Amino acid sequence: MKNTYNPLSSSIRKKLRQILGKRFLETQEDLRAYSVDASPHSFLPEAVALPESAEEIAQILRLAQKEKFPVIPRGAGTSTTGATLAVKGGLVISLLRLNRILEINREDLVAVVEPGVFTGDFKRAVEEVGLFYPPDPASYEFSTIGGNVACGAGGPKGLKYGTTKDYVLGLEVVTARGEIIFCGRRTMKGVVGYDLVHLFTGSEGTLGVITKLILKLIPKPPCQATLALWLEDTEKAAKAFLEILKAKLFPATAELLDDTTLLAVKRFLEKEILRAQALLLLEFDGAKKQVEEDLLQAQKILKNFGLKLEVATSKQEREKLWRARRLISPALKKIAPGKLADDVVLPRSKVPEFLSFAKNTGEKYGLTVACFGHLGDGNIHVNILFEKNDEIKAQKVRVEILNKVLDLCGTISGEHGIGLTKKGFLPKELSPEVLSLMKGIKQVFDPHNILNPEKIF
Template identity: 45%
Template sequence: MLSEKIIKNLEKIVGKPYISQKKEDLLCYSYDATQLMYLPEAVIFPNSAQKIAEILKLANQYRFPVVPRGAGSGMSGGAVPIRNGVVLAMNRLNRILEIDEKNMWVWVEPGVVTGDLQKTVAEKGLFYPPDPASLSFCTIGGNVAECAGGPRAVKYGVTKDYVLALEVVLPTGEIIHTGHKTIKGVTGYDLTSLFIGSEGTLGVFTKILLRLLPLPPTKATILLNLPRLNLLSSLLEQFLHLAERPAAMEFVDDLCRACIEHQIQFALPPGEGLLLLETDGSPEIVELMLEKITKIAKQTGAEVVTIERGEKADQLWEIRRSISPAVFQLGSEKSSHDIVVPCAQILPMIEKIKQIRNKWKLPVLCFGHIGDGNLHVNIMYNSGDISKAEAVTEEVIRVTLALGGTITGEHGIGLTKARFLPWEIEPNTLKVMQKIKCTLDPNNILNSGKIFLEEKT
């Protein structure tokens, strides 16, 4: 329990208006996109690295847990305060600090919304590629903490490929700086990479340096129908071997297609899945890519449904982003997994998912970023089928690992996948990870209870 003395000390650090114990505020910061809910004892809104450092020093003195939180859009329970304590809301650290057009980088605070950053740099002819589905409200700090990806990862990579440097407050309150303003830099250990994807367990980001690219002048989207699912392997192999890769390659299976079909403004031919591809670059490159994609599709047996540009293309991508809420037509509850397999195993994985669906008589569906092997598997169920859904989850995870895959590509371990971590990571490697956590956070203050089933101190 947070004593009155602790609350008074926190008020001194951030000011009384920026700490709350009101029930309505605690509720707002008690859950993330998993809908797991644990009530914190207080929510605090710092606006500087120095204040966060003071908060963490106080937390170590009195041994209360602290959970950093961005927009709460995470899909693995990473921002849920399972041990109560204090939620460190990063809302006020929301400035774009500096855009360097010549060097093509930008300094941001962690509370900057990803979509807002993209729009701001686009006005200067620059491009920040990572595009998680929640980009209209998720924050850069959360993206870095989870190493978020998105459809464009097939061509441009994920968040870690754009982080050059960090300002980090360690769990014990020290402020450190990692990385470089330069593209190259191998001085000392790569601490920047250590913190990226650490899910708020090793430090709190207060400044982030991101590299930018030139904004592609044009883009187009092509929608393909798959009359037969077995066309997928050949299509994927050919598309990935193009000299100029598509910027995005999204797969939609039969169940997902049925959930969103009413939103598509034109008739779809019968089929077992859809492929949505985006190509970008100069107008000449885009047209050449469309010709190549169309030729490959026709030779392989896929059907070109439509080619769109501008607002109509954006509408297609909005339909793709609507899949996650649309699948609740199939069940009142959802167990969501972001597995990754080698690209050559995409079709076998999808076929296994369909077999699991038929075996357990539950709607088990998949969609996602097949260009980098990342499938979002959703198990839809009603309250009476919880045990069945858990059994399906275990089977999906085991098949993923058997095919040489990994249990999470974007969402992180958090709470929801902690029990599966030892299935993938060998014991000695897990011990090294836990030693790093214990070294940086000896009192287990920061986001404790996440990633590892048992944290060793």
């Protein structure tokens, strides 16, 4: 979607200062801080806004609509796809100052929060009153609720509990025209009109700016236990998990770490871990008796699959096992200067074939491909590691891997969104008719394409 934008003139800047005061940033030092996210890209915005209310955001968007300058909503900047970058310049709107937990209702099992609340802080606040917010992206300690919703984030517990989109009941949104609207509800059910809540969820800030959220909560499971299976290869891990499902066991999480990932974590920790080519982490939760029964049955199934089986029931023991999973991203950055990261989703039955293909494709080009992620729902994080001179090779590996995902009836993104890095692959997964319909929806919500331009399409 191509548009011509106006720069932030002195008169526009004056009006923005009137709205924001000292919370309008324009020094080079400030702009550089907002020119990057967790993707490999960098674009310098013309200015940054730090609003503290939906009304301030509405004033900004009314001005942007009139003056035709781009506006880029931003949470904590953890996007791996460049979704928060100012590709066309313009104004970055940071939502970190809208950071209040407004309500946690134990009777209705809902919470009302602002988008700048960090997900980890929210999860802990909910658990303090005996409730549970299951979505747990790996970045939950430093990503925001608003960012999670905008990108449709997932996490390990997606297997049993679903992803972020399954917990969004209602949204307050500022439209491109500067209107503050509310869509959705506080109730668990509701089919009045079109489902705008789930249209905004996962839209990456291209349809509106989320300023308040109503989220569904559930009772906190009373018991949790983790089972770790060390194996000789990743395909065996995937097959072992399929046997768990065939036995009608339903863990809360099922995570996979391959050999490269385990090696990276070992180097990062600078300590020895068991020599194995793969690690399968299963977590069961629920009533204590049921968890104990599930653990026993799972151990019987898995005992002949791996090199070693560990069970952790205390919080300290479980944290020790899960630490390796949480350290993967920083660990991989230390073993290669270049990394292309994708999150793809396969039908569970196709995961073993895909894992083999990804490794073999990397080897064909002389590169290493690390695979880890949410085996439970088929969401595999593929990381192509390369030296500085091998980026062209890495891009070729990426194309072959993403094409294979589609050949296996998978999807090119499960929780990171499209942003900048995957928009070229959209026509491979979506038909021209569907793309045209999506662009038409964007045109209705944002006729001048001022909201997060160059993302998705």
